[in-house]
Amino acid sequence: MKVYADYAATTPVKPIVTEKITEILSEHYGNPSSIHSIGRDGRKYLDQSRREIATLLGANPNEVIFTSGATESNNTAIKGIARKRKHLGKHIITSRIEHHSVLHVFEELEREGFEVSYINVNDEGLVDLDELKQAINPETTLVSIMLVNNEVGTVQPLYEIAEILEEQNIAFHVDAVQAIGHMPIEFDEMPIDLLSMTAHKFGGPKGIGALLVKKGIQLDTFIQGGEQELKRRAGTENVPYICGMASALAVANEHMDENNVHLMNLKEKLIVGLQQHAIPFELNGSMVDTTGHITNLYFPFIEVETMLTLLDMANIYVSSGSACTAGSTLPSHVLEAMYGEHERVKQSVRFSFSDLTTEEEINYIVDAIMKIYNQFKEEENE
Template sequence: MTAGIKKRIYFDHSATTRVLPEVEEAMVPFLTEKWGNPSSLHAFGREAKIAVEESRKNLAMLLNCDPTEIIFTSGGTESDNLAIKGVAMYKGKMKGHIITTKMEHHAVLEPCEWLKRFGFDVTILPVSQDGLIDAGEVERAIKNDTILISIMMANNEIGTIQPYKEIGSIARDRNIPFHTDAVQAIGKIPLDVKADNIDLLSLSGHKFHGPKGIGALYVRKGTKIEPIIQGGGQERGLRSSTENVSGIVGIGKAAELARRDLEHTSQRMKVLRDRIIKSVPELVPRSYVNGHKTRRLVNNAHFRFDFIEGEGLILQLDFKGIAASTGSACSTGALEPSHVLLAMGLTHEQAHGSLRVTLGRENTEEEVDYLLEVLPGVVSKLREISPFNEKRPMSPGEGGSCVQ
């Protein structure tokens, strides 16, 4: 590695993030000393209950909602399932129309597919070549029996930020609940569920420096949903199970830090992201930026490279001490190309040659220097052995963007 780079470099923060020291410090007492059940009436239980409610307040402050509108879950996937199935199945109704998009996480698409088996009608809207949904298309897709609109705030693979405010306004005007998967947006976009007309919002702790295995669903007062887990009636009866107190404390602390540091960390990541997006097409021939040039998360840089396989690229970068990704970590091991890239109109071959670089608050200029130093040689080496290589001369600066 270059001088000053003596450790592995992590550029995969959309897959997961490191638990911050402040978060760990807040959690440890609830694993070792304060182990009470929040439902218990004695001092141990009351102590745990107070901690849970304090964390609920921290999340509410992050989203600008009432603490009673926060439901703790096991993560983003459960939150998405609770939002979609909960609205659809409320009071046993077995029909209705749902609107979503081809870009959604599988935690949204799969519940929608599951509901189709019971007679629900699902419209899956297309996206543009830069991964954006047209808010007008959402409005035109609404039917008399539409019961839910579920469209993510920001994409987990290419970082495109959807027009969620416009969609929220459309949904509010038509009195249709609007759910958004904001798992990737926390800590990167200022959130205000009231102003943005959001009725249900999913988030996951480990995506913003909290622990794994804990998430939350914001449910606006008056939004009717059915629990999908029955039991002891915790979380206002919407999510039964003894509370994961240490995890809840962790996500609460992470929410506090995300809110406190949002402006500083966002600007810092944006500077590094912009440098990567500008430099890679200049340094690597036949490389292209995936996603919208400006409407994207501050930490996301996503590329495709002609004539190589993304898996080989990731392994070679890992050998050089750089951790990155081809796309969604939730689909690791799948041989199929990214459904997100296919939805944007890329071919199977193009989608396979992708690289996702996602920054975190702790990445440095020196780490970006090293990535930009290593990447051209790695791509060139892979192309030399690629059966897809056209064997024609390519010069630096020949790359570009898949958006105009």
């Protein structure tokens, strides 16, 4: 048996999505900015997908900017707001547990002369709302806080954060990458200004995403060129992948409720399975403010690198945290923010599941971990 349990890193493209992409690639290849009929045909598919995506996310089609993925969406939102509002103030806020496509942008802006407040989190990974309140000053122009953390699955109290920011003319950007397909998104109803997403986390292809921007919010743009995306993002639109993203999103939304029940069952099954075999472990994150698809566990008997290698040998593919840093030996900045310099930062594994994950796969994972633990105990007794 082979078990892929790293769906928070990326998901396989759904067959219906591949079909859609192939159709557009070969039959509707026109450049949507060309004015002849082949171009207009491409434009038709682009416009249709924009409307579909907007409807599925409760947004207006004009609020959707297509990008190459969430890294670009996060860069566009954060640099775009901070630089556009520089004359109003040079203080911006984020949390310590953001994805590197947010944190590294804030660090870059710090080098440009912005002052950044990095808000701490508690041991469940929830941002400290009092600290956020204290951090705001008349110079603050932007707050960027993610909706669902990609390493531990914690869901941030978006509405409470928005309440703190209310009537202060502070733009609120949300990296919602890990929330799409797991939580209903009604962009126009939500008290936020910008939202980042990417298709490859919900059955779409890599290299395509979107930034939703509320009407009236102005951004400084840094990709110069043509006038695509209402002059907000230059470059010929990737129509086949945009259409693929629309169909992936439709499928993800349609099955969201049943998937969430399935994912919560899997999470519980993994935890109960480990408990029944008396394997020592602790949950990193929250059991309440969480999505079902991510479970991060601390195994106090083994270093994460060894655990990942042994699991890989058992054909179980998981990770220690964000895929973008998985190749590095640096400890997870998310777990460090939650637990400080504790050994659990180096002894934790992220399991992430999808609608494709089965109960048999969870049993297989539990069995494999049990064998690893028994081996560890034997070695300890030798």
